[in-house]
Amino acid sequence: MSASRTGRGDWLAVALPAAGALIALYLIAVPLGMLVYAAFRGPADFLPMEPGAQWTLDNMRAIVSDDALLTKVLPDTLIFVAGTVTLSTLMALALAWLIERTDLRGRTFWFALIIYPTLIPVVVKAIAWILLMSPNAGWANLALRALTGWSGEGPINIFSMTGLIFCQALSTTPFVFLQMSAALRSMNPTLEEASRASGATPLKTFFKVTLPVLLPGLLAPVILVTLITLEQFELPLIVGLPARINIFAFRIYNELNPASGLPNYGGAAAISLPFLALGLLALLAYNRAIRSADKFVTITGKAYAQTRIPLGRWRLPAYLFLLTFVAFSAALPTVILIWTSLFGFTAPGRANLADASFRAYASFLNDPVFWRAARNSFLVAISSAVIVTMVGAMIAWIVVRTKAPGRKVLDALTFMSLGIPSVIAGLAVMVVYLSFPVGLYGTVGILVIAYSYRLATTTRLARASIMQIGPELEEASRASGARWLTTQTRILLPLITPGLLSSFLLLFIIGMREFTIPFVLYSQENVVMSVLIWQLFQGGQPAHSAALGVMMIAMVLPIILLARRYIVARGGGA
Amino acid sequence: MLNVKGLKCAFNNAGATVVGVDDVSFNIEKGACYALLGPSGCGKTTTLRCVAGLQEPSGGVIEIDGRVVYDATAGICVPTHERPIGVVFQSYAIWPHMTVFENVAYPLRVQRPRLRESEIRDRVMNVLSLVGMKDIGERPAPRLSGGQQQRVALARAIVRNPALVLLDEPLSNLDAVLRDHMRKELAELIARVGVTALFVTHDQIEAMSLAHRIAVMKDGRIVQEGAPREIYAHPRDIFVAQFLGAANTIDGVVDTALADGRARVRLNDGQSLTCRSAAQPGSPVTLVLRPERLRLSASRPDGSAGLAAQVRSVTFLGGFVECVTELGDARLRVIGPPDVSPEAGAGVWLCLLDEPIALPRRE
Numbered sequence: 001m002s003a004s005r006t007g008r009g010d011w012l013a014v015a016l017p018a019a020g021a022l023i024a025l026y027l028i029a030v031p032l033g034m035l036v037y038a039a040f041r042g043p044a045d046f047l048p049m050e051p052g053a054q055w056t057l058d059n060m061r062a063i064v065s066d067d068a069l070l071t072k073v074l075p076d077t078l079i080f081v082a083g084t085v086t087l088s089t090l091m092a093l094a095l096a097w098l099i100e101r102t103d104l105r106g107r108t109f110w111f112a113l114i115i116y117p118t119l120i121p122v123v124v125k126a127i128a129w130i131l132l133m134s135p136n137a138g139w140a141n142l143a144l145r146a147l148t149g150w151s152g153e154g155p156i157n158i159f160s161m162t163g164l165i166f167c168q169a170l171s172t173t174p175f176v177f178l179q180m181s182a183a184l185r186s187m188n189p190t191l192e193e194a195s196r197a198s199g200a201t202p203l204k205t206f207f208k209v210t211l212p213v214l215l216p217g218l219l220a221p222v223i224l225v226t227l228i229t230l231e232q233f234e235l236p237l238i239v240g241l242p243a244r245i246n247i248f249a250f251r252i253y254n255e256l257n258p259a260s261g262l263p264n265y266g267g268a269a270a271i272s273l274p275f276l277a278l279g280l281l282a283l284l285a286y287n288r289a290i291r292s293a294d295k296f297v298t299i300t301g302k303a304y305a306q307t308r309i310p311l312g313r314w315r316l317p318a319y320l321f322l323l324t325f326v327a328f329s330a331a332l333p334t335v336i337l338i339w340t341s342l343f344g345f346t347a348p349g350r351a352n353l354a355d356a357s358f359r360a361y362a363s364f365l366n367d368p369v370f371w372r373a374a375r376n377s378f379l380v381a382i383s384s385a386v387i388v389t390m391v392g393a394m395i396a397w398i399v400v401r402t403k404a405p406g407r408k409v410l411d412a413l414t415f416m417s418l419g420i421p422s423v424i425a426g427l428a429v430m431v432v433y434l435s436f437p438v439g440l441y442g443t444v445g446i447l448v449i450a451y452s453y454r455l456a457t458t459t460r461l462a463r464a465s466i467m468q469i470g471p472e473l474e475e476a477s478r479a480s481g482a483r484w485l486t487t488q489t490r491i492l493l494p495l496i497t498p499g500l501l502s503s504f505l506l507l508f509i510i511g512m513r514e515f516t517i518p519f520v521l522y523s524q525e526n527v528v529m530s531v532l533i534w535q536l537f538q539g540g541q542p543a544h545s546a547a548l549g550v551m552m553i554a555m556v557l558p559i560i561l562l563a564r565r566y567i568v569a570r571g572g573g574a
Numbered sequence: 575m576l577n578v579k580g581l582k583c584a585f586n587n588a589g590a591t592v593v594g595v596d597d598v599s600f601n602i603e604k605g606a607c608y609a610l611l612g613p614s615g616c617g618k619t620t621t622l623r624c625v626a627g628l629q630e631p632s633g634g635v636i637e638i639d640g641r642v643v644y645d646a647t648a649g650i651c652v653p654t655h656e657r658p659i660g661v662v663f664q665s666y667a668i669w670p671h672m673t674v675f676e677n678v679a680y681p682l683r684v685q686r687p688r689l690r691e692s693e694i695r696d697r698v699m700n701v702l703s704l705v706g707m708k709d710i711g712e713r714p715a716p717r718l719s720g721g722q723q724q725r726v727a728l729a730r731a732i733v734r735n736p737a738l739v740l741l742d743e744p745l746s747n748l749d750a751v752l753r754d755h756m757r758k759e760l761a762e763l764i765a766r767v768g769v770t771a772l773f774v775t776h777d778q779i780e781a782m783s784l785a786h787r788i789a790v791m792k793d794g795r796i797v798q799e800g801a802p803r804e805i806y807a808h809p810r811d812i813f814v815a816q817f818l819g820a821a822n823t824i825d826g827v828v829d830t831a832l833a834d835g836r837a838r839v840r841l842n843d844g845q846s847l848t849c850r851s852a853a854q855p856g857s858p859v860t861l862v863l864r865p866e867r868l869r870l871s872a873s874r875p876d877g878s879a880g881l882a883a884q885v886r887s888v889t890f891l892g893g894f895v896e897c898v899t900e901l902g903d904a905r906l907r908v909i910g911p912p913d914v915s916p917e918a919g920a921g922v923w924l925c926l927l928d929e930p931i932a933l934p935r936r937e
């Protein structure tokens with residue numbers, strides 16, 4: 001694009017990308033700017049722009065002098081993150097290795113089972129795991145007690161740091177697994193073959209070639225899962241809170257919803273700054289990792305046929321490990337949810353099958369809150385996915401294809417969205433729309449805007465698809481006499497559609513699962529299903545809560561399966 | 575028809591300025607085929623992209639078919655889609671999401687005012703049959719062979735009867751056998767359509783067999799311009815001489831200047847030759863001896879000029895023999911019929927079929 005003189009009728013070539021850039025700024029920079037601003041405004045219970053608010057360092061002083069922050073919140077957060085990252089990395093690496101590099105049977109089947117739980121909202125899984133592992137009546141405990149004769153509560157206690165880390169790791173492992181198996185798959189086997197042909201033993205080959213080549217590719221998912229864990233809210237709230245574990249996301253929420261008194265906006269903003277910095281630091285590390293992974297050209301997206309290692313006598317332990325993992329992460333939670341939706345708290349041993357009842361499901365039919373939540377969930381997930389996909393694609397295009405000034409800043413800004421914990425995103429949006437009374441606060445609209453900060457999800461996918469399309473395909477169109485918009489809609493768009501669809505789908509899933517943002521920005525009007533599930537569970541209606549969870553899975557699963565089939569048919573693939 | 579004057583194009587490469595094209599000027603007559611020939615990185619593609627408007631130059635004037643499409647000082651830069659051109663890209667750039675027919679129809683479909691569907695169909699079928707692809711119009715584009723892609727790309731470039739067709743290394747993506755075949759076909763096609771063409775290549779055979787005129791480029795500049803035979807016979811310098819075909823070079827010094835642009839040159843080993851050269855006596859020169867203008871002989875040739883040399887190696891290459899001979903510190907390559915087979919180390923005579931050219935050499 002010759003930026004200055006694009007000629008008649010092609011003002012669109014400048015206007016459309018510029019509009020995309022502005023929207024991106026609005027979605028990310030405005031809330032973040034407001035957050036930093038709020039951190040230095042006081043008194044604490046005033047909004048930063050309210051009359052009477054003024055510049056102050058009080059909020060900052062308050063965190064420095066807050067002992068609980070240093071002795072409890074920070075250590076809890078760090079232990080929680082470190083434990084989760086370690087455990088999920090180990091499990092994911094083992095799973096990826098088994099599936100990509102050994103002669104395990106039924107690999108496609110196992111693969112599907114491992115990633116299936118990513119579709120289930122974490123709240124739903126959290127509730128299922130409580131039903132499975134709560135110290136008094138968890139199914140696993142009942143079974144263990146019956147088997148070992150253990151008396152009293154336990155032996156497993158989900159309400160502990162160990163329990164929390166275990167659940168969180170179960171929940172994040174599939175994400176790490178997906179990326180690690182991609183890294184393993186894209187390892188060029190001739191590298192290893194060359195090593196073996198040079199006389200190195202398989203073990204030497206593994207340590208001298210395989211591991212060094214794969215390391216950057218394996219490091220990136222580890223850092224990414226650190227970021228994901230850092231922003232987790234659901235499990236710390238549902239599983240961690242009863243165990244008095246107090247991580248930072250939770251602390252921010254408490255500042256906004258104190259047991260007594262007014263919300264402390266300045267305090268919440270001030271606390272979020274160091275954690276935002278932590279997130280961005282991890283993001284920087286991630287950026288370095290993917291760069292050096294690129295340098296090795298192992299992560300090309302190209303899949304090689306791998307030489308597989310025979311499992312031999314390790315076959316049985318391997319299957320046992322897979323089975324245990326899948327049981328806890330996917331199978332048991334699903335079974336428990338279905339059971340609980342039919343039988344309530346009654347455990348299998350004590351239930352009479354004839355007592356099964358669809359009352360919980362039926363009650364939703366006439367429940368306006370359910371319909372509102374269902375409508376809101378879909379509305380917000382779909383519209384934010386559309387917005388993010390469109391804006392993100394435009395930004396990817398600007399970054400890859402133009403020399404527009406400021407594109408690097410735009411790129412960095414959208415990438416940054418990956419490092420912003422969602423509780424902070426929710427808080428930032430809250431402060432913005434409480435300050436500007438445009439009637440968005442408490443509506444579905446504010447959720448759409450808040451969800452849409454995740455531009456990095458699309459820019460990364462769209463960028464990859466655009467880069468695969470040689471610029472001469474677009475140039476050929478221009479040389480055929482097509483103007484800018486024609487070229488974009490007739491050539492580029494159809495070619496990157498599979499990539500955009502994958503991005504849309506991913507964002508849709510993220511949107512349906514989202515809990516933190518709608519929880520922070522909750523109002524009766526904008527309630528979504530994930531929040532409603534938690535409210536029902538809190539309110540002592542386990543059957544209803546479980547039934548809603550089952551219904552959510554039942555709604556999302558077919559959509560994803562159909563869409564995936566369509567994408568694969570179009571030659572894309574998420 | 576195409577008129578390029580003082581074209582300049584500079585790139586900003588991580589802070590440093592790289593001059594891709596530096597003060598390039600040339601003219602293409604209507605209906606002529608013009609080649610930009612030069613080694614990798616000399617600025618051929620950049621020149622072509624400037625003409626197409628895909629790259630904004632930093633100076634100069636470009637005029638296509640009487641219309642100024644770029645003028646640095648007047649601030650004119652007509653966008654690509656408004657220039658009357660067709661482009662064949664090096665990678666062919668066939669859109670994979672369309673059929674062959676739709677690829678070729680595209681330039682017509684994006685025209686305003688819209689053309690009637692029947693007219694589009696007729697014109698597309700016309701060019702498709704012109705390039706011999708009439709029967710595979712409905713085939714999805716990804717399932718084409720290299721040669722077929724090349725034809726489709728060409729059909730797409732000429733379908734809207736552009737004033738000028740630009741081709742970037744149109745044959746470089748084909749294997750050797752297909753390249754030979756397509757070169758002949760392309761020459762025929764360009765002649766038949768009668769379109770004005772500018773093409774870029776680093777292959778001198780391609781340039782000489784396809785183009786009416788050739789511009790040899792080096793480091794962003796045109797070194798020499800002219801008809802193929804003219805450039806081949808009268809290269810301006812060693813670079814052009816060697817780029818247009820394997821040339822033997824041998825150094826010497828002008829002894830005496832003769833009449834009508836000839837000179838007696840003494841080689842470093844003491845032998846003398848009459849050459850085409852305007853150089854002054856005493857000035858150092860380099861002789862260009864084309865292998866196909868040399869003959870091996872066992873005895874001193876009478877009539878034509880000869881040089882005594884020593885055979886270094888003989889390689890049998892099927893249809894002919896390649897013989898490397900040594901003359902002082904210079905090596906000369908000679909092509910001979912397969913039955914000539916001197917012994918390595920033997921003395922031979924090189925007969926010169928015509929007077930070689932001697933180019934001034936900077937010491």
Ligand SMILES: Nc1ncnc2c1ncn2[C@@H]1O[C@H](COP(=O)(O)OP(=O)(O)OP(=O)(O)O)[C@@H](O)[C@H]1O
Pocket residue numbers: 585586587592593594595612613614615616617618619620621776
């Ligand atoms: N987009 C660009 N940015 C920076 N430098 C460039 C760019 N395009 C070309 N150049 C530089 O300009 C010079 C000329 O490049 P050009 O592509 O025109 O060469 P070419 O003659 O087509 O070579 P080849 O035969 O390899 O295609 C080269 O030194 C190249 O590095």
Ligand SMILES: [Mg+2]
Pocket residue numbers: 618619620
């Ligand atoms: Mg080139």
